[in-house]
Amino acid sequence: MDKKTLSIVSYITIIGWVIAYVSHNNGTEKASLSRYHLKQSLGVGILGIVIGIVINVIAFIVPSLATILSLASLAILVLWIFGIINAVNEQEKPVPVVGAMFENKFSFIK
């Protein structure tokens, strides 16, 4: 699939990311756009899991704060949507706030 579709699919849950990754590896032309967005979506996904764990732990210890902190998962959603918009516009722009972290991290995505 072309690079725009690939980068969009990489944002759609873990399964989408796996599909996009496999397609990227098996494809002939490895566009830098798809590589970039694969990295970004993986970063956002990992961040989502981490935040989920943190919120659960805090909910276990201090139940009252949990409802407020669960808004953080909304933030993950927001990041995700930003990422998708960047992918749709075929821009290699990082996701706000945390995107800069993921730009050079995952070197196994070539």
Next chain:
Amino acid sequence: MMLNPLQNMFKHIIPTIVLLLLFGTAFPQNKRIIDSLYKVCNANTNDINSLFLLLENLRFRDSAEYVSIAGKGIALAQKNTDVNYESLFRSNLSVMYGYTNDKIKRKSELNTALQLCASGNTKSKGHCYFRAGDYFTDLENGDSALYYLLKAEEQFDKLSGNCLMQAKTYQGIATIYTNKSVIEKQMHYARIGYRKALACGKTDGLIVSMFTLAYAYSQRYDLNHVTNKLDEDSCLQLYRKITSLKDASDLTMNSAIGDAYFNIGTHYYAEDNIKYADSALQNFEKCMATGNSPDGFRTALMNIVKARIFVAKKQFEAAEALIAYVPLAYPDINANFYLAIDYYELKARYYEARGNYKEAAKNTGMQMQFKDSLYNIDKLSSIKKVETEFTNYKQEQQLKEAQQEITAKRKLNYLYVSLMILSLLGLVFMFRSYYFKQRNFLKEKALMEKEKLEAELQARLKEEEALNAQMERELAEQDKQIAIQDKLLTEQQKQKLQQELMSNQLQLERKNNFLKEIKEKLPTIQSPQSADLKTINRTLDKSLEEDQEFELLKSSFENTNPRFFSVLQEKAQASLTKLDLKYCGYIKMGMGTKEIANLMNIEPKSMRMARYRIRQKLNLEKEQDLDSYINGI
């Protein structure tokens, strides 16, 4: 005394009787029916209907028998998984436990029955709810009782033929409203009960409903003797109607007729009015004629009233006999406060009438004691009432508060929900704007790049144009130069040609001279062949003629180089003659003075003079050479 003792009696006897009826102790044990039913049940152990009929005819006070029959019925019903009969048996058993004051068992049987009848038919539901209402009435939980009794009413409405139970249900509801002192509702339900009992048609139900309605009338009459005057008559009328039913075929509540007579009697003597004493006594006789009451209460009370009448009539022996009889009829008289009050009041009257004031005083004292206890009981109950009202009020307040809290919370919920929706919408718009901004940004970038390219192309275009222009200019210049060079070349060529011409002319001149010399020398030569000589001479002349022609041509040389002559004339201020011009032309061609002289057939001296003249005309200096000067033009 505040209260007329008989009125007091009257006030309280009816609920007692009614409650007794409710308990069903009004059923006399009809021995024959029971025996026949026993035979049927023993013959057919699976006949659950007869078993139930048998149970209904047994008296509650025969508890052991009751429990055993009920147990059999329950076992049979469970074997057949008959929910209806099981619940019926259990509910009746609970009533019996109520009679024996076994509260725990009563409650458990009732609960089981209620659970069972939830899936049962209308009859079993009606029975169970009725018993539950009964139970709560005994617990003085008016609201729960009301709830269950109304449910029972609902069920009995759907049935037909359960007249007695239906009437009892309405009676129960009316009683609750009596306890709550809500007379309108009491009247309302009593009336409904009566109407329904009339429609239903069974005597027992009719009797119960009539008692209920009569009691309601009497209560209303008690509230206000003046405005509700007619209620007294309505009440009595109903009692009379009850007594008229004494010959009904399906009557089983025999003591009810007696109760009706009794009530009429007590009513006649309620005001201690001696005028109606005889009517009262008559009714009492009729009452006694119907048979004994189930317990001694009615007998005792009747005897008290009768004794009171006899005392008023001053028939003291009869009165004394009756006074002595009362404790026999009702042994534990001190346990029943109402009875005790009336009894002691009667005795006081008797002794007073007899003149035994000491005894009278003693009995009055006893009466007062019991009245105090009653008053205390009353006070306690009214305190309780107030307390319950207060708790009710508090609960209502709490309920209102809770409801307000709920509505407030709901409003808050709506607020939260709307906030969430707004924030979601805000998020959505934010994303849209971000997306479109990016798109616009990209588009603008593309546009800018295009413009840059265009500008670049245009610049390059201009450059190339400039280059082109320059090249063209260069080319033009080169052309110019070429033209100049060409011109020069042609000029040079021309000059060359002129010089060639001049030299050729010179050469020709020389040849001509040579020929001339030859011609001159010819005559000197004497030769025999004068013809040959003549031909040679002729050839020579021809050549000389040709030369002259050539001369003319050369003079026309002026035309080939006009400029030379014009410049010359200019320099000489138009003073040069044609000959002078010729001279100059020959000089320009490069011919020397002598040659020119030969050509023009003039003396070299005149040639030199001509030159001198030309020099003067041209204003030349002494140093300037004419030849070089002319060649220089």
